[in-house]
Amino acid sequence: MHIGIIGAGNVGVGIADALTYLGIGKKITLFNRHIDKALGEIWDLSDCIPLLENNIEFHATDDLKDLKDCNIIAITAGIKQKPGQSRMDLLNENLKIIKNIVENLDEINEKAIIIMVTNPVDILTRVAINISKRDKNLIFGSGTVLDSIRFREAIGEKIDINRKNIHAYIIGEHGDSEFPLWSATHIGPLKLEDFNIKNFDNFKKEIALRVKKRAYKIIEKKGFTKQAIGVSVANIIKSIILDEKKIFTVSVPIEKSCGCIRKDVCLSIPCVLGEKGIEKKLLMECSELEFELLKQSAEKLDKIYAEIAKETE
Structure with a gap:
């Protein structure tokens, strides 16, 4: 099972960490606009494998096309919530990011299940569903x-x-x-x-x-x-x-x-x-x-x- 994660920020890396430690999936591809951040995180996680009882394959990329074979894709890309901000304060910037990602994923991989994690997750999940051509049951948000x-x-x-x-x-x-x-x-x-x-x-x-x-x-x-x-x-x-x-x-x-x-x-x-x-x-x-x-x-x-x-x- 090939899992894609879009965004190598705190949440994206948190998901990659959890998948690794819990031994979930066979292959993880971490996408980030700045490839060095993704590479550093993937190399660090790869060094964990000899210490764990699983054998996950890792990849880092700055090209969404490398997610074409993913079965599940978690989208975490966006600006992070700062102290004093509500999740809704993130909307305007994250809307542009998510719209671009979903449109591209539809061209690259329309069968993958998409899990929206970027906040505000409810609004951006609705945006993703309305933009995407894939079946509605294949897109949902991490919610509550x-x-x-x-x-x-x-x-x-x-x-x-x-x-x-x-x-x-x-x-x-x-x-x-x-x-x-x-x-x-x-x-x-x-x-x-x-x-x-x-x-x-x-x-x-x-x-x-x-x-x-x-x-x-x-x-x-x-x-x-x-x-x-x-x-x-x-x-x-x-x-x-x-x-x-x-x-x-x-x-x-x-x-x-x-x-x-x-x-x-x-x-x-x-x-x-x-x-x-x-x-x-x-x-x-x-x-x-x-x-x-x-x-x-x-x-x-x-x-x-x-x-x-x-x-x-």
Whole structure:
């Protein structure tokens, strides 16, 4: 399985690192406009192989044509988020970059599954889907996969339960309007609300805020995020390669009529991933409040997309 990564910045390298350490894929090609950066990262990773129990083949390139045989391509190229910036602040510059990449990939390799990681991921996923000629199930964004993992971990720490037994999801925008799907949160067979948590309302507020602010706090301290998003995307890729049919909250068009929400807005909902990419979208029941939050998140994303739509035509 040949995996391509576009962008040798922190996130792109984080994905390459995670794939290497977890032994995912047979060949990794790292594309970067400045070949020396890609070469340095690939050489460094190649030196890890004798210390690991896998045999991944590495390549560095500054030519997108070298991704023509890739099965999966993760796009991370773009300007990085700085302390104090929201993900939406990155839009104008990253829009131009992504538009050019997707158009070129359509000519080079129209069968590869594309995972959008560049922020703001929901808007740029919608841009990529609308530009690309490939099947819609072959393009999706990394969305709130990491946010959902942080959500389960935070709940587990609070109630002293292994996160692997916690079924919980962050949905909506990967950004400030994301929110926890509390009504679908289960601890093993129990609904969270039946778990007898003291000061339940305060518990929920504290957890939601912690998850939403986590990336901002990391960026404030070290200037970027890398490791966790790298492992998150690596796990998405693994699910596709092994056809695991696992559920991830990735960014996709809702497509089915959902009240007042436009069906082509991309945001995160639980989806089944397998060898065909997006194999099923799980349009879940939710409370009236949660539906209103989803609607607000979708309206925010749709308004922003409308402002830049002309540039994507």
